[in-house]
Amino acid sequence: MTAAGTAVRDRARRSPRRRASRERGHPVLSRFPLPARLVGYAVVLGLGLLYLLPFVLQLVTGFKTDPDAAAHPLALLPTTPTTAAYQRLFGLSQASEGIPFLRWLSNSALVAVLVTAGRVLFDSMAGYALARLRFWGRSALFGFVLAVMAVPGVALLIPKFLVLNTFGLFDTYTGMILPLLVDAAGIFIMKQFFESVPREVEEAARVDGAGVFRIFWSVVLPMARPALITLTILSFQGSWNEFTHFLVSTQSGQYETLTTGLARFVSGGLGGGTQYPLKLTAALLSTIPVAALFFCFQRYFVSGANEGAVKE
Template sequence: MTTTSVSPSTAEERPQIAANDRRQPRDNGELLRAVLLYGLLTIYGVFSLIPFVYAFASSFKTEAEVLHTPPTLLPLQPTLAAYQTIFSSSNNFTHYILNSFIYATVAAGLNVILASMAGYAFGRMEFWGKNALFGLTLAVMMIPGQLIMIPKFLIANSLHLTNNLAALIIPNMVAPVSVFIMTQFLKTLPRELEESAVIDGASRLRTFWQIILPLVRPAMTAVALFSFQGAWNDFIWPLLVMSSPQNYTLTVGLTFFAGVHYTEYSLLLAGAAVNIAPLVVLFFFFQRYFVRGFATAGLAGR
């Protein structure tokens, strides 16, 4: 039965396949080009991936195997010992993860809401001071963080924000780059959207909430992801403002942990894996939004 059903279709497809073949490597030069192209792509792909694969695999090795030369790629005797050690109650890893998670999700949520609001004003309203303020928004993206690091810390301190999750979230709850991305997206929507809504007598807030926001979900997703990534990976600010270990984020906690266990490589690798895994999962599901966000952020140069 299979043979009868398969044979006619293959007979039909065969000429097509032949045509495709003829269309692909037209001559030796084109074949060489394809080999070179895929060769380079594969080499750089491996170059990007191998340190992660090797490190992740090694986090399941015994310390002796991690140190062994010549190295093994996959663990000979897989063990969770490194993970058990870092999650043992004397290290505050569960605190660190929870703090990082709260910081990243709340910062992402606030960036989405507040940057959409600011982007709506910049992108769709004509108001006094608009060009100056938007220019300022672009300009501050170029201010090096080191210049304001110390005064920012002093300001946070005088607002009694230090050693507290609010110290992480409040200064980072609406980043200029988030506002820029939302503005660029909101600008592209057709004018008629609001005109029809205003004629209907809808208020501005309702127009914003019910008509505009649902149309910019891709931009909101990009802003959410960028903000989550920024907060999850943030190091210097939590290092400055958090003074007691139970308030450390994962990056800061990991660094102090590494300072104590500098040569226990399996522990460092397990810690790194815990830090990296959530972002890889997020990126895997939402990568096209990341790419679109960069496409817009890159427009800042023009």
């Protein structure tokens, strides 16, 4: 049978199920009459718009002047639209001398890319070792990983500072990146996913003469694409929004990231006045990379979370 005939047969087989599901409708919403459902939709829509309101105000305020933002903070249209805030942040204005936004952005991008690459590599390797390799102390090691996840990050701030200062890594890029290369939560996610992979696939590769690393790299890792994308999103988001670690690992202004730089800016360390348009514009620009990454890979993120929670 040709491929076209097979496709037509599959569509004919699935079409009755789709028609039946459309006729049945949603099992919960079908219990309510049409007016009640319309009211429910209106309430959900109103809550959604209410949730989006702060982001809309943040976007609109970036095009206001300082007096306009202070006088009309909730106005959805600027009185005199201007791009002065964007010009100052990107160094296109003479008044942007004390706001090194591009340096913050480059530092955050450098740290986030390196940390994400390191976590994807090391967390997947550690997760596969805990899921498939049999060695002495494996259960105790996995228990240690779970214990690390249970410790609040704030409790480790002083030990982090002491360790970095002792090894001469304080106020360096190495001190900013190295402690974040491995994440206990990422190891846990990858371990759970690798345990859902059928062992028969690895046994077939082992019969063909593949070693442990070859099986991991060429057979199992390509099958873990949803989990890897999930780990990539979480790692990039976590390293991009990291604040406490950079607070105790750096001191010089040249190592400031978006989080530490914006914190000093909002606290008044880079000039007086409210400067609401400038601050909100900087905060808006700092959220764009994470939001874009999540929306681009949202489908894989959801499928990876589902597949990692189900075992064969």
